[in-house]
Amino acid sequence: MRERGGKLFSLLALSSAAVLAAGGATADRGAGGMSDEDKIEYRKAVYKVIGVNFKPMGAMVKGKIDYDPELFARNAQRVADVSEMALEGFRGGPHQGNTESLDAIWEEWADYRQGTERFQEQAQELASAAQGGAEWPQLKKQFIQVADTCKSCHDDYRED
């Protein structure tokens, strides 16, 4: 966390900017806000970043590659940070375009938001545990917790 402070700060700044931008778009939708395609592209990009950072941790958890505490902690922090950025891409939907998001997201918005918050909490817990030097079995368990929050929303809110 110490020597990652700078990077973390810029990531947070970036995420705040994105949140503000997307929030602004919600406020004046239709008047120079993000288009539907922009929103879809934005949230896909967020999940792409999460996925790319998630993958090596998954490989470690499955024993496909050796556990690298530093890489694991770094990626866990990235996932936790970027998890805060996802919801903005869904505001004001459903959006028209190339997306697998189901309308149920907006029909059950409170539940969807809770699911995203669970993901954020679990991801932050994983990042904290990894940086706090938690035991590997404990980290693996927590990683599965995070993955389960992904799965539960995929099951309910993403096209099969």
Next chain:
Amino acid sequence: MGVSGTNAVYVWDLWVRLFHWGLAAAMALAWYSAEQGIAWQQVHAWSGYAVIVLLAFRLLWGLFGSETARFSQFLTGPRRVLNYLRHWRHGASHSIGHNPIGGWAVVVLLAVPFVQAASGLFATDEILFSGPLNPWVSSSTADALTSLHVQLFDLVLALVIVHVAAIGAYRLFRGDRLVKPMITGYKDSVSYQPRIAPAHRALALLAGVIAVFAALLAAASA
């Protein structure tokens, strides 16, 4: 119903029965484990492998197995199926093995779970786990097979319901007890003893199926 228990005949060999209940158990476990989240993914994968091995064995047993297990014995043309259905309610005839409509039900009940399980080999949860053959196909093909794997479940469930309902209907409307023979192997009021294939043949076929499937998985993970 039949005459009495005295002329009970051995119609379902051990392998047909083990296959049947093994398939039911493996499919139930696959369903349960799929609902339990990511920690159960390995159980889901292995129950799926069991489904595939069992179905592949049953296919071979349908060609080389006991008389009542063979497709050639229980698959008949549409005329006989329609005729059977027409006289279903009061039909006096007791089939030795599968009846004309039941035989085709077997085909459907083998084919759909096979497609379901085989598509799972290529599927991915896009989170952590992918089926062992997933690397062999493009990601768009994997997506399509994942959708198939997920969506086909509804059909599998519907087939299970129809299967169980049909057994209930036979009991209710015709007085036929179909469950007990599938447990004990013995059925009443059957006119003759069908030929039973030797056990070593079943074991050899099962071993062959497991070996081929294991080689497939090994090739995929290499």
